[in-house]
Amino acid sequence: MVRHIYACPLRWSDMDAFGHVNNAVFVRYLEEARIDFMFQLAPGDGSPSFSGGSVVARHEIDYVRPLVHRHAPVTIESWVTKISAASLTIAYEIKDEDQVYVRASTVVVPFNLEAQRPRRITAEEKAYLKEYMDDSADSGSGALAA
Incomplete structure (x- = not known):
């Protein structure tokens, strides 16, 4: 499984x-x-994927330890734990190399802004998301895998 890394x-x-x-x-x-x-x-x-909008349906966060200010960025690892026809769940860890500050998950619903309603995940989006999929029982987010 690949994880997306954000500094x-x-x-x-x-x-x-x-x-x-x-x-x-x-x-x-x-x-x-x-x-x-x-x-x-x-x-x-040129891909229209994810450009039409999305809405957050749910956040779940476990605060593991305090994070204090410093000049170095914190690392956020993201991966997908669930893909359904019209939603996906992203899990995260906000961390340094040796410690985790936060474990979280977000349920995201793709949204058609013109129609003002949810839409289905496209085949292109699903293929992209599957590269980051972790459907194992222990996906790194504990009880947060929704």
């Missing part, structure tokens, strides 16, 4: 009064990694 910079404004990354900021980090992952197949090469 996410930390910003001073991400910190809370206790000196670590605020829990709500981690959702933004997940969004940055997810957009980078999904849009690698998007219109740069």
